[in-house]
Amino acid sequence: MTPYLDPSLAAASRRGFLGIAAGGLAYAAAPGHAQAEVSTNARIAILGAGAGGIAIANRLVERLDGARITLVDGKTEHWYQPGLTLIAAGLRPGDYARSQNASWLPRGVDWVQEYATEIDPEAQVVRTTGGQRLEYDYLIVSTGLVLDWDAVEGFDLDRVGPETGTGAHYAGPDAAVKTWAAMDAFTDRGGHALFSRPATEMKCAGAPIKYCFLTDDYLRRKGTRDGSHITYAAHSGILFGVPVINEKVVLIMRRQEVEVCHHHVLQSVDMDRKRATFRTQDGTTDIDYDFFNVIPPQRAPQVVRDSGLSWEERWTDQGWIEVDMHTLRHARYPNVFGIGDINGVPKGKTAASVKFHLPVVEDHLVAQIQGREGTLSYNGYTSCPLITRVGRAMLIEFDYQDNLVPSFPGIVAPLEELWISWLMKEVALKATYNAMLRGRA
Numbered sequence: 001m002t003p004y005l006d007p008s009l010a011a012a013s014r015r016g017f018l019g020i021a022a023g024g025l026a027y028a029a030a031p032g033h034a035q036a037e038v039s040t041n042a043r044i045a046i047l048g049a050g051a052g053g054i055a056i057a058n059r060l061v062e063r064l065d066g067a068r069i070t071l072v073d074g075k076t077e078h079w080y081q082p083g084l085t086l087i088a089a090g091l092r093p094g095d096y097a098r099s100q101n102a103s104w105l106p107r108g109v110d111w112v113q114e115y116a117t118e119i120d121p122e123a124q125v126v127r128t129t130g131g132q133r134l135e136y137d138y139l140i141v142s143t144g145l146v147l148d149w150d151a152v153e154g155f156d157l158d159r160v161g162p163e164t165g166t167g168a169h170y171a172g173p174d175a176a177v178k179t180w181a182a183m184d185a186f187t188d189r190g191g192h193a194l195f196s197r198p199a200t201e202m203k204c205a206g207a208p209i210k211y212c213f214l215t216d217d218y219l220r221r222k223g224t225r226d227g228s229h230i231t232y233a234a235h236s237g238i239l240f241g242v243p244v245i246n247e248k249v250v251l252i253m254r255r256q257e258v259e260v261c262h263h264h265v266l267q268s269v270d271m272d273r274k275r276a277t278f279r280t281q282d283g284t285t286d287i288d289y290d291f292f293n294v295i296p297p298q299r300a301p302q303v304v305r306d307s308g309l310s311w312e313e314r315w316t317d318q319g320w321i322e323v324d325m326h327t328l329r330h331a332r333y334p335n336v337f338g339i340g341d342i343n344g345v346p347k348g349k350t351a352a353s354v355k356f357h358l359p360v361v362e363d364h365l366v367a368q369i370q371g372r373e374g375t376l377s378y379n380g381y382t383s384c385p386l387i388t389r390v391g392r393a394m395l396i397e398f399d400y401q402d403n404l405v406p407s408f409p410g411i412v413a414p415l416e417e418l419w420i421s422w423l424m425k426e427v428a429l430k431a432t433y434n435a436m437l438r439g440r441a
Contacts, residue, residue, distance in 0.1 A: 037064070037065050038064055038065065038366055039064075041066050041067070041068070042067050043067075043135060043136045043137045044067055044068070044137065044139075044140065045134055045136035045138070046139075046140045047140070047141050047142060048073055048143040049105075050073075050078075050340060051081075051351055051433070051437065052340035052357060052358070053071060053073065053340075054071075054101065054437050055339075055354065055358050055439055056140055056142065056358055057069060057071050057106060057109045058439030058440075060365075061106045061107075061108045061439075063366060064369075069110065070109070070112060070136075071109050071112065072116050072126060073112075074114050075101065076101055076102065076113065078099045078103075078104060080098075081097070082204075082351050082425075082433065083430065084097055084170065085169060085176075085207055086425075087176035088169035088179040088180050089214045089218075093177075094173040094177040095173070097176070098173055112128060112132060114129045114130040115128065115129045119139070119141075119307035120307070121139070121308060121309060121330075121333045122308075124136050124137065138337070139336045140339060141342050142338070142340050143301050143303075143304055143342050144301075144340060145298045145300060146302075147298055148297040148298065152266060153267060153269070154268045154270055155269045155294055155296070157171055162181050164182075164274070165186060166271060166292050167182050167211075167291070167294065168295075169207075170203075170207070170296075182291060183214075183218065183291060186215075187215065187219050187222050190225070191228055192229045192230075192289050192290050192291075193228065193229070194230075194289035194291070194292040195215075195232045195292075196264065196278070196294075197235055197295055198235065198266065198297040198298060199235040199236070200299060201349060202349065203298065204350050204351075205349070205384070206384040206386045207295075208232075209239065209249060210386060211293055212230065212258060213252070215293075216230055229259065231259045231261060231289075232253065233264035233276075233278055234262045234263070235263070236263060241402075242402045243402060248394070261287075264280055264285070265280075266278055266294070266296075273288075274288060274289050276288075276289060300320055300321070304319055304321060304342060309330060321343060321344055325345045325378070326378055327377065328361050337365060338357075338361075339354060339361055340354045340357065345380065347380040347398070347400055348382050349382075350382050350384060351429075351433060351436075352381070352397075353382050355436050355441065356378055356379075359376055360377065360378045363375060380398075380401070381399055385421060385422075385424055385425035390422075392417040392418065392419060392421075393417065393418065394417055395408075395414055395425075
């Protein structure tokens with residue numbers, strides 16, 4: 001299973017420093033990290049050691065003198081999730097997305113290597129799997145989300161791979177490697193490729209589209225596209241939630257001759273018969289496939305859904321926490337903040353969004369400790385380097401109002417399929433992500 005290596009990519013690697021420099025500029029556009037140190041004896045609990053939890057821990061250790069900062073997460077391995085699509089496309093090995101949480105955490109943070117079992121925002125207490133009772137003055141929820149595989153009847157994550165013709169690259173580095181094995185074998189011979197996304201909110205909503213386009217590209221490069229068919233089963237009447245981006249994606253789907261089926265929500269998979277069943281506006285329908293990348297519904301972890309922090313009127317089946325969309329402070333518990341995928345806001349379930357969450361949460365939390373009001377506001381910034389083929393991508397950035405907010409206006413056209421946008425995704429993004437984890441971006 002050898003990935004396709006375009007000569008232009010070799011040149012791109014030699015010029016990779018351009019992407020790193022561009023990525024640095026993109027982060028420079030974000031609100032800065034205040035340096036003034038604040039003395040306090042506040043107890044701050046952080047739930048989750050993903051991108052948001054580790055990054056805010058690093059920032060607060062530098063900012064607060066005397067605070068007791070406790071991070072709660074039983075997971076020891078850290079996943080660079082933006083790299084999973086690259087692994088599933090055979091462009092990076094599985095270890096590319098792996099590191100150890102211990103290597104990112106700063107001194108001065110008490111890491112409880114257990115999972116939270118209960119969050120009591122009234123008593124300001126977190127309980128853990130090991131029986132610990134952790135009292136806090138401030139709580140930062142950065143648990144991320146969970147992939148609800150059980151919601152897809154018949155799907156077995158252990159069977160992902162070429163034998164069943166199924167992928168599941170969202171599930172982690174190992175599953176992404178198996179997904180590449182299945183996609184590589186499929187594109188060798190061709191057939192019917194099927195892609196879909198869940199009807200719930202989800203992390204990086206462009207990822208299903210990216211992987212559809214990457215599979216199309218491999219079929220063309222291997223000479224098997226003419227005898228193949230690609231179906232994209234959209235959960236609603238659109239392909240992307242931002243209108244101008246949706247129009248562009250529709251045009252690319254037509255150009256690449258991808259059949260789009262609207263209002264299709266995945267219900268079950270028969271992995272032996274290679275058949276997917278979807279709920280539609282007219283009932284249910286079956287689609288047979290030779291390769292299918294399965295993406296399940298996505299929800300808040302159960303401990304969060306049981307905590308009373310979730311929205312009571314919106315997203316009731318998903319459990320995202322009820323934070324103010326601009327301050328990221330909880331609407332009913334002012335000493336609780338959210339970072340990352342767990343937030344119940346209209347946009348912002350990407351790693352790039354986390355970068356813009358961090359200074360806002362830091363600003364308002366520190367201001368509260370000092371007895372004043374914070375000033376920073378999150379505008380819904382979301383970034384999606386939307387890959388259209390190996391070596392080309394669109395650097396799409398937008399806000400709550402569906403405005404395009406390019407980091408490089410006049411230099412990188414957001415709706416153009418460019419090599420430099422690909423390089424930012426393939427080379428520069430990880431360097432800037434790592435800087436974010438360290439609290440330096």
